[in-house]
Amino acid sequence: MNIQSRLDDDADSGRFKAPSGPIEQVRYACALGALASVIAIEGAISITHCGPGCASKQFRALSGVSGYQGGEFHAPSTNIGNREVIFGGADRLDELISSTLKVMEAELYVVQSGCIPGLVGDDVANVVNAYQRRGVPIVFAETLGYRGNNFTGHETVVRAILDQYVAQQAGSAPQTRKGLVNVWSLLPYQNPFWRGDLAEIRRILEGIGLEVNILFGPASLGLEEWRAIPAAELNLVLTPWLGLSLARRLESVYGQPFLHVPAIPIGARATGAFLRQVAEAVEADPARVERFIAREEREYYHYLRDFAGFYSGCASQYKLPSEINIVSESAYALAIAKFFVGDLGLNPGVFVLTENPPDSEQAAIRAAFRDLAPGVDGEPIFEPDGHRAHDWIARRPRIGEYPILFGSTWEGSTAGEIGAPLVEISYPATDEVVLARSYVGYRGALQLLEHAYTAVVRQSTEENPEPSAS
Template identity: 85%
Template sequence: MNLQSRLDDSASPGFSASAGPIEQVRYGCALGALASVIAIEGAIPITHCGPGCAQKQFHALSGVSGYQGGEFHVPSTNIGNKEVIFGGADRLDELIGSTLKVMEAELYVVQSGCVPGLVGDDVGNVVQGWQRRDVPIVFAETLGYRGTNFTGHETVVRAILDQYVATQPGPAPETRKGLVNVWSLLPYQNPFWRGDLAEIRRILEGIGLTVNILFGPASEGLAEWRAIPSAELNIVLSPWLGLSIARRLQEVYGQPVLHEPAIPIGARATAAFLRKVGEAVGADPERVERFIGREERSYYHYLRDFAHFYAGCTSQYRLPSEINIVSESAYALALAKFFVGDLGLNPGVIVLTENPPESERAAIAQAFRDLAPGVDGAPAFEPDGFRARKLITRKARVGEYPILFGSTWEAAAAGAIGAPLVEISYPATDEVVLARSYVGYRGALQLLERTYTTVVRQSTEENPETAFS
């Protein structure tokens, strides 16, 4: 395919990238799901892969995604030519034994990479030998060439559910009233996952629920994982990630699934979400409304003050009227609904970067319809940075002031269209992120702060005289 045909093909919404090289890739390989294991308190990944693979995956996801940091102590076989020729099963068996001696954990997750997959190492057989000795250990085939860290994440989660959660001793689990499992953002891939999961937990607890948030510092670790079968509801807050896991739990434990493709941002979306959850689990409606009322009083107090700036500074600053997004689908949908539905911006170019399974794309695209009454978005599925940039810069704009939400790589595109850039997706190298959140009630206020600080800063840099006018 020549260059011009690449550009022509990428110009239409809903374009699905063809196989081949990808410029400025926005995800890791399936082995990168080791970051999901690291995000579980009490779990340690053990990687069976080539030299440096584990280190590169974690530091790529943690380091250039808001400099999140994190505990990185990952045993690896670091297999080389010898294991390619003779197999690496014995080396893996030796590594597991050594790890058990020096690293204490509640759960060990063995992940295999490309090389053992190519040479045919029977990783499952090695791990099963340790399972028969009552070692809390599971295995997951996260071969790098089979998928991304998104699909690898689901592979690892299913391995933990099938080989660890489902094998817990004792009587069959009983459903606990008000206990819910939440499946949402991909740890480390999204720069704000820690703060976002904490806010999601906070608002669900606010209406009286007990929450298995499962990942990050807001979670109680593997105790929550062991409690998964007792939940009365699985909540999927994502266009597609986690949906297959929730459906699997529905098959095994009979747990119903509440799928909300858009993570709620702002009072309107969050209140609607909480009411829907409350109805699904039979929560006390008065308690639900009391919590929503308290949160909305605080939220709208701040929003009232923000409205003074938003309505009164249009002549001083060039406030954006069109939102453009380059991000994974979960954040792209949440941002689009908030800025279009609540703030009245027009939808521009929306590029979804995580290369989701073909089977999920129609449903994802449908979720972008009706961002506001009579206003639809038309997302393009495009993991290639070159194509994404062309989609943004080639859009005709008449009388629009654009803003761009994306990654560090969108700086050139933002400059080309004169748009402020707010980094919200991987890679993010101009943001240092600790506990910041952009979802729910409190997160929406932080999102508005960050967005319009960027807008004001760019306006004053372009026209310094506006700074004190």
């Protein structure tokens, strides 16, 4: 099957369904925004075949208003206009690829096409195939904005790299490396904390003796890890749904099993269970696993003991929250809900999931929100529209509850309306500058507690500038 046929199959599979009507305060980019995923791979360059400004706007939107992450944005673009709409833009793309190869050095070039080439029918695959036949490390991904968002665009780009680059590097029978795990988790740049979170996931997996292909961000070795993907013993999907199709693809091509853990672990209870589950899947040394968990838990509970002094002693001084509400993409919403409901005992409020996941995945996501704590279920709402998300939270009846709201900058007015402190954990986040912060694992949970209860204290202090010292 050629490249174009595979892409057409993906587009027609029904994995993405655009919401009907206009969306207010949309929480994702278009499929071309997956260029951020390419930028997150050390040694890779995205070449975009799209209209003027499309590429820069996509990256600036994801990087700039998602914790001011920054990043190396070097994405050549055809910036096609009226001439290419009338006569086609394939020649313009060919010229751009040729020029890019002369002036920009990379281990991999990823050509992404946008809306205009898709509408006018440019044969981008044929242009790229010519360079592939010459041995250029280049792949093609059709990331048409009207076919999906940057979540589904991410999977399209990764699948293109797997099929057109990794498969060529691996040969026919890659040798499995004992203890090597591929991690498919948070979407680069969409989540403000992805860099720190992936680094922490790598740290704890290496702590139990595993070798890890983390694949994206500064914690990754770049394309060296991508070339090693077929040698992995296991694919670990650490999100409610993103990456599942990739793991299934690798299972069919290389026979690699995969482990799906929907909830990214936050805190000692979830992280210990997660590490034991992964260790069992790869038959890691149980004694080493338990030693690492014991060492991490000793430090974690030392800090938690000290936090308990604040938690028990300041209830009369500050409005400590009793109800948690979340507006976020599903991966963080599930992880944070499980931590605050399961570990801290907060009551579940409204959980709004914003990334518009495929219809085929929504039942499994709903199931993942059950049993947040023994006998306590959450009911997620799939809603990409910010105004409707506000209504869901603001109209919830509350009697005797102190709510806390985890969301984006856009939830500021909602938090004020319900009298809740706001903790920014989702896109867009313009009141936070994020570099290497993490909220997952052992260390991330402590930072999350610091951040959340600093917001609680700050709001209480603003409402009562002279609190009692008792």
